[in-house]
Structure formats: structure tokens, C-alpha cells
Amino acid sequence: MTTQTKPIEAYSLPTPNGQKVHVILEELGVPYNYHRIDIGKGEQFTPEFLAISPNNKIPAIVDPEGPGGEPISIFESGAILKYLGTKFGQFYPTDPRQQVKVDEWLFWQMGGFGPMLGQNNHFSVYAPEKVPYAIKRYSDETHRLFRVLDKQLEGKDFITGEYSIADMACIGWAQSWERYGIDKAELKNFAAWIERLNARPAVAKGLNVGKEAPLDLASDKDAQKVLFNQR
Incomplete structure (x- = not known):
């Protein structure tokens, strides 16, 4: 090592x-x-x-x-x-097939989950004028992405099965679920995952x-x- x-x-x-x-x-x-x-x-x-x-x-x-x-x-x-x-x-796995799975969800976060939640936050909090269309657009996409994550976690402890950088990429954004009006009761896989991650000492410290x-x-x-x- x-x-x-x-x-x-x-x-x-x-x-x-x-x-x-x-x-x-x-x-x-x-x-x-x-x-x-x-x-x-x-x-x-x-x-x-x-x-x-x-x-x-x-x-x-x-x-x-x-x-x-x-x-x-x-x-x-x-x-x-x-x-x-x-x-x-x-x-980060060494097996090429597992690498693809981790890369998919890492890039999902980088290209979608982060940017869309960021735009949601910008138009809801920072924009000097409230633009209803933009607020609804990014709020809807935020909810869709949380549901995608919840679906992916079905039957799994972590996003790709094993704990990986894909989970680390998502946790910082995901922990603000309340800000985005997400109801954890509707996303039971997500709710269990976020509790699981927050229970890790290194995650809590990081x-x-x-x-x-x-x-x-x-x-x-x-x-x-x-x-x-x-x-």
C-alpha cells in the first residue's frame, strides 16, 4: 500500500x-x-x-x-x-467493470447532481430577482435527481454496491436535502444511505x-x- x-x-x-x-x-x-x-x-x-x-x-x-x-x-x-x-x-476499484460503475456515478454527480442543485440554490437564494420559471426548473430537476439516487440505492448500502469515491462525491450535496424541500420519508433508500455515511467517523470529520x-x-x-x- x-x-x-x-x-x-x-x-x-x-x-x-x-x-x-x-x-x-x-x-x-x-x-x-x-x-x-x-x-x-x-x-x-x-x-x-x-x-x-x-x-x-x-x-x-x-x-x-x-x-x-x-x-x-x-x-x-x-x-x-x-x-x-x-x-x-x-x-476506487481496480476491476475495469467496477471502475466504469464508479465513474458513471462520479460523473453523474459532477455533471448533474452538483450543478443542478447549485443552480437551484442560486436562483432560490442569491438571484436579485426571483424568476419563477428558473426556480421551478431547477427545483423539479433537483427532485428528479434525488429520486434517481434513491432508485440506484435500492438493495445497496452504497451507490455502486461498495463504498467508493462515488459516495464521497455525493454526500456533501446530498446532506442539504432539507434545503431543497426533499422529503426523506419518500426516499427510504436515500434516507438509509445518508445515515450510513454520516455514521462514518471520517465522513463526519471531513x-x-x-x-x-x-x-x-x-x-x-x-x-x-x-x-x-x-x-
Whole structure:
């Protein structure tokens, strides 16, 4: 099994995408340093951060013990999960067929579950004008996606059967189910899954990394000017 002697540098925040990285690092038990990137103050636009995350988004990591023993920087939370799962031989299968299953649900989260819930939150909370069509559009899609997840979990403890990076990718977004008006009583497979994940010590710890400094963007109008409507 691969060992890590130097800490991985994690540039992040306690957001759903950031939490993915915190959770896998806690699950792996490897040393890491958490660096808070204050996106409300524009720290994601500094040359130092852009050098490792050219899309000016968190999270990003730098592994000082990358391939060939040389440092490597990685941005995009899904890419980070795959890199760490592959490097340490945990939570990402070696069997090609199982890899496909995990990849399907990892990309489902990256391409749908995260972005659609994010748009739902934006139009419901942040948009200066309430646009009923947009609110309904993303609310409907949010509910559809939760039902897709519930259906996939039928007869399974975890999304692809075995606990994997697919579960880690989804948990940060899924834990805000109440915000989106999701009734857990209607989604019994989902309800059991989220309890199962929250009972894992590494998940609980990973979800709370950085929360000692609250991130309240909903009421911070100056931060919203930094975050939204950038071209």
C-alpha cells in the first residue's frame, strides 16, 4: 500500500465540492494541510492559486509526492477523488467493470447532481430577482435527481454496491436535502444511505473541516459581487 510521508496541501472550503476532498483525505488517513481559500474576498484569483487551479475554483490539491516522486497539482474535485483513490488503492476499484460503475456515478454527480442543485440554490437564494420559471426548473430537476439516487440505492448500502469515491462525491450535496424541500420519508433508500455515511467517523470529520470559520455568502453582498456575474 502506498504511504505518504509529506502532507498533501488541500486548498479548499467547507462547501459540497470542498468536502469531497476533506472526506477522502480523512478516510485515507494520510497527512494533509487545510488551506482556506476565501472566495468571498477573491483569494481564488491570486496568481498563486491560479497556478494550481486555472478555473479559479476550489478545491485543489498539491501532492508533494506525486508520480515519479515529483510534486503534482490537481484541480476539479472529481479528478482529485480519482487521483487519490488510484494512488492509495482505496475507494476506487481496480476491476475495469467496477471502475466504469464508479465513474458513471462520479460523473453523474459532477455533471448533474452538483450543478443542478447549485443552480437551484442560486436562483432560490442569491438571484436579485426571483424568476419563477428558473426556480421551478431547477427545483423539479433537483427532485428528479434525488429520486434517481434513491432508485440506484435500492438493495445497496452504497451507490455502486461498495463504498467508493462515488459516495464521497455525493454526500456533501446530498446532506442539504432539507434545503431543497426533499422529503426523506419518500426516499427510504436515500434516507438509509445518508445515515450510513454520516455514521462514518471520517465522513463526519471531513464534512466539518473548516467550519470553525463560517461561510455566510447569502448575506454578504460584497462577496456576491466577487462571486457572481464574472466574465
